[in-house]
Every structure is written in C-alpha cells, then in structure tokens.
Amino acid sequence: MITMQDIIREGHPTLAKVATEVSVPLSKDDVKLMNNMLQFIINSQSPEIAKKYQLRESVGLAAPQLNLDKRIIAVHTEDEKGKLYSIALANPKIVSYSEEMTYLPTGEGCLSIDREVEGFVPRHRRVTIQGYNVKGQLVKFRVRDYVAVVFQHEIDHLNGHLFTDRINKEQPLAPIANAQPLEF
Numbered sequence: 001m002i003t004m005q006d007i008i009r010e011g012h013p014t015l016a017k018v019a020t021e022v023s024v025p026l027s028k029d030d031v032k033l034m035n036n037m038l039q040f041i042i043n044s045q046s047p048e049i050a051k052k053y054q055l056r057e058s059v060g061l062a063a064p065q066l067n068l069d070k071r072i073i074a075v076h077t078e079d080e081k082g083k084l085y086s087i088a089l090a091n092p093k094i095v096s097y098s099e100e101m102t103y104l105p106t107g108e109g110c111l112s113i114d115r116e117v118e119g120f121v122p123r124h125r126r127v128t129i130q131g132y133n134v135k136g137q138l139v140k141f142r143v144r145d146y147v148a149v150v151f152q153h154e155i156d157h158l159n160g161h162l163f164t165d166r167i168n169k170e171q172p173l174a175p176i177a178n179a180q181p182l183e184f
C-alpha cells in the first residue's frame with residue numbers, strides 16, 4: 001500500500017519535471033498503480049487507517065509525487081453538493097477552461113510540501129477534463145469550483161508545477177483578477 005514514505009518532497013527534481021504519457025491501452029501495471037493511488041486517498045480519509053499509517057488526509061495524488069515519470073492522477077473528493085468524484089486518470093488533459101478564476105481563500109497545501117505556504121493560488125473556476133479511466137475508456141467531464149481546483153492542482157504536478165509557483169511572490173494575498181473566492 002502507498003504510505004507517506006513513498007511521497008517525495010519539494011526539492012526532489014522529479015517534482016519539477018514534465019511527466020511522460022503512459023501507453024494506451026493501459027498496461028496491467030499502470031491500472032494497478034491507478035487503483036493503488038486512489039486507495040491511498042481513500043485510506044487517508046479513513047480516520048482509523050490514517051491514524052494507523054500516519055497518512056495526511058488527502059483528496060488527490062499525482063504519480064510524480066511517487067517519483068514515477070507517468071501522467072497519472074487520482075482524485076477522491078466531494079463537491080459542494082456532496083457529489084463524489086472518485087477517479088484515477090491516465091494522460092489527463094484540461095481540454096477547456098473558463099476565463100473566470102477562483103481560489104481557496106485559505107490557500108493550498110501539498111502532500112509533497114511539509115510547510116505552510118501562505119497565498120492565493122489562481123485556478124480556473126470551471127475546467128473540462130479528459131483522460132483514460134482504469135477500464136481504458138476515454139472519459140470527458142466538466143468540473144467546477146473546489147473539484148476543479150483539485151484537478152488543476154494534480155495536473156500541475158504532471159507538468160512540474162507546484163502550487164507555490166502560482167502564488168504572487170510580491171503580494172501573496174493580493175486579490176486575483178476575475179476571481180471569486182471559493183465559499184466553503
């Protein structure tokens with residue numbers, strides 16, 4: 001099972017690299033990895049398992065965080081209406097996005113960053129995601145607000161970007177143009 005020890009931390013060169021697409025149809029190993037990544041997130045949201053294995057309660061994970069040069073992400077989180085998004089995707093792409101922006105008023109964190117970094121992270125308010133699911137089907141769906149933030153955060157990892165790269169260095173808490181802060 002994946003635990004925190006498997007997650008590389010900021011400063012590791014892999015986190016700054018552009019990850020390589022995985023071959024389709026998906027190999028058995030890639031499908032296993034996708035399921036293991038999703039299971040890590042689900043485990044981290046179980047108080048008993050998270051406590052036993054000291055897992056940070058997470059909502060998303062990208063393969064480069066496991067030092068794997070693969071364009072694979074997993075997300076397990078609910079949207080504001082309580083709709084569950086539980087999916088692992090290979091070769092995910094943002095195929096379209098809104099001009100309107102959003103951001104978490106509390107800022108973001110990252111499983112690969114063991115410190116608080118203050119500042120607003122500009123994200124598109126709505127994004128259309130496309131990718132291959134564990135069945136090898138090409139799926140396309142639109143997400144907004146918090147779920148959109150999670151997917152953008154994870155896809156950023158595939159392109160060597162950390163949320164800290166997106167914070168306004170001079171004024172971390174400056175209002176973000178054309179953005180509505182996410183209401184929790």
Ligand SMILES: CC(C)(C)[C@H](NC(=O)Nc1cc(F)cc(F)c1)C(=O)N(CC(=O)NO)CC1CCCC1
Pocket residue numbers: 056057058059060061062065108109110111112149150153154157
């Ligand atoms: C870095 C960490 C704090 C572990 C963060 N967890 C998180 O946001 N948990 C959470 C949020 C809720 F709104 C409700 C709840 F029940 C639990 C997270 O998993 N990530 C994923 C990550 O680091 N992927 O690489 C960071 C998030 C910041 C914005 C999107 C993902």
Ligand SMILES: [Zn+2]
Pocket residue numbers: 109110111112153157
């Ligand atoms: Zn992260």
